[in-house]
Every structure is written in structure tokens, then in C-alpha cells.
Amino acid sequence: MQQPLVLVPTELERGFIAPVLTAACGAAIRIELVGFGPVVAAARTAGLLAESRPERALLVGIAGRYADHLEIGRAYVFERVACHGVGAGSGAAFVPAETLGWRQWPAAADGATAAIGDEVPCASRLVPAMARAGLLLSACSAAAGADDVRSRLRLHPEAVAEDMEGFAVAAACRLAGVPLDVVRGISNTAGDRDTARWQVEAACRAAADLAAVLLGGRP
Numbered sequence: 001m002q003q004p005l006v007l008v009p010t011e012l013e014r015g016f017i018a019p020v021l022t023a024a025c026g027a028a029i030r031i032e033l034v035g036f037g038p039v040v041a042a043a044r045t046a047g048l049l050a051e052s053r054p055e056r057a058l059l060v061g062i063a064g065r066y067a068d069h070l071e072i073g074r075a076y077v078f079e080r081v082a083c084h085g086v087g088a089g090s091g092a093a094f095v096p097a098e099t100l101g102w103r104q105w106p107a108a109a110d111g112a113t114a115a116i117g118d119e120v121p122c123a124s125r126l127v128p129a130m131a132r133a134g135l136l137l138s139a140c141s142a143a144a145g146a147d148d149v150r151s152r153l154r155l156h157p158e159a160v161a162e163d164m165e166g167f168a169v170a171a172a173c174r175l176a177g178v179p180l181d182v183v184r185g186i187s188n189t190a191g192d193r194d195t196a197r198w199q200v201e202a203a204c205r206a207a208a209d210l211a212a213v214l215l216g217g218r219p
Helices: 011-028 038-052 146-155 168-176 200-214
Strands: 003-007 029-033 057-065 075-084 119-122 131-141 161-163 178-189
Touching: 003 011, 003 038, 011 029, 011 057, 011 200, 029 038, 038 168, 057 168, 057 200, 075 161, 075 168, 075 200, 119 168, 131 168, 146 161, 161 178, 168 178, 178 200
Parallel strands: 003 029, 003 057, 057 178, 075 131, 131 161
Antiparallel strands: 057 161, 075 119, 075 178
16 A cells, blocks of 8 residues: 555646645655546546555545535535436436436445445544534536525535535545545635635645645644
8 A cells, every 4th residue: 555645636726735735744645636527537536546556545625615604715624525417307307316216336245345326425533623524515517606506405405515526536436445535625605606706725725734634744
């Protein structure tokens, strides 16, 4: 088993996150780009896990909040990540896959691999209580406005934030048997597409600081 693997979705995020983690943890970690969106993120994660066989993985980047108690510019570790968009229908008529009776991956007969439905647990026991958040919702597209947010919360009322890669990375890690923490800095309120109001740099730096704590790079 090799050193922890840190996965960052985009070059923009990596530009803020990598220097902080490198300064805190040095060569003790490996930082890799995982890609934007669920499809590339799943494929890239699977390849990196097969190649490096890390002892653990962290997904580090930004997210949009649903819940006001999550502060913009601060970071959190999510205990669970759910998938939105795999199922049948669209808009108000959308029905998630598991509700239809379809799991995204079956449990192995020998019990070596757990089934994957529309939700995967992902937080370790090492997370400071004040930094814990509940359910992160991963979608193929970011919410474009309040209507999208309401539609998603109707199906996932416990979700407190959204991203685009979390579930894909969590599924790949579960299939590979690699523990995963999802660390997301809150850059904006979900549905707000005015990026002038976003705090991307602050969110990335907060996520990097929290990831460093989980990796043992800082007290």
C-alpha cells in the first residue's frame, strides 16, 4: 500500500489546494487531477486506484451549499454522498434508480464488495466534529437556480450541499476497497450562477487546510 491519494477535480482548484497540501504534508501524499464531472472522475479514480493502491483517498475541492448553516469560505467533510440523475424521467417526474428497484452495483456473493445504491458512506472517524457535514448530493449538472435546488431537495431532503464528482469517486473507491474522505470547501450557494459572488479561493484554501488535518500534516 502506498501513500494517501488526494484527488482534485479541476486545475483551478488544484492551483489553490496543491501548494497548501504540499507545504503541510510534502512527499507523504500524492496529489492528482481527477477531472470535472462524474463520468471522467469515476474513470480517472478507478485508474489511479489500480495504479497506486493507496492506503486511503481524499477528494478535495469546492461545493455549493443548500443549507445556510454551512458557511461560505469554510470546509467540511461529508459523511455520505448521494447520486442525483441516474434513474428515469426528468424534472419533477424524475425517479432515482434505487426507488425503481435498481442498484448501481450488486453486492458480491462472497461479501467482499457491498452493494452500491444511490448513496455511499464516505467519512472516516478522524474528522473533527465541528467539520462534519451530513449528505452531499452529486449531480451531472450544477443547480441553475432555486427551482433546481427545490427539485433536488424534494428527493434528497437531507442533502446540505451539492457537487459533481463525489458520488463517482466514492463508488470507485468502494469497488476498490479504499477508504475515502470527501472534503469540500463551500464556495457559493447552490443555484447562484453569478460567480462574482463566489469565494472559490477561500473555499479551496479552507478545504486544503482541513485535508491537511485529516492527513496528519497539521495539529
